[in-house]
Amino acid sequence: MSKRAAGGFTLIELLIVVAIIGIIAAIAIPSLLRARIAANESAAIGDIRAVISSEHAYAAANGMAFGTPPCLGNPPTCGFSAVTGPFIDSQLASMLPKSGYARGFVPSSAAGGGTNDPGLSGFAYTAIPVKVGQTGTRGFAGDDSGLICADQTGAVPPLIGARLDAPCQPIK
Secondary structure, rough: OOOOOOOOOOHHHHHHHHHHHHHHHHHHHHHHHHHHHHHHEEEHHHHHHHHHHHHHHHHHOOOOEEOOHHHHOHHHHOOOOOOOOOOOOHHHOOOOOOOOOEEEEOOOOOOOOOOOOEOOEEEEEEEOOOOOOOOOOEEEEOOOOOOOEEOOOOOOOOOOOOOEOOOOOOOO
């Protein structure tokens, strides 16, 4: 008869447990990556919607002229009263990468002639993955019309100046 130490595990038992943990990890990690990518993409779309809404609120207070992200984040620097609060949070106004997406702002070339800030007649706000396939798979953009489009390659959807091109793939 073999003698076995009480309460100990054999090498085979430990290897089986390690193998099972490895199999579970191999199944779970791709799912977690897909979930993180989906969350990053949803955050980027939500941020684009927030920028479009804040731009329209800014334009309503500025003679229908849109503003740049710094003006949305700190309106007094663009001619508004010192008590005017921000139209958008400082993180979006800073244009720094957020949730795995790099942000961009494309202003129109024509000034809108606003009451506080000469402003813009249009804009496009873009979000592309910092690392395609790791932080996101699609690129997004929204313009002053409220349209939001996606590009399946992770690039900025087609723009004509500061407007989305008509054949873009709209987000519903």
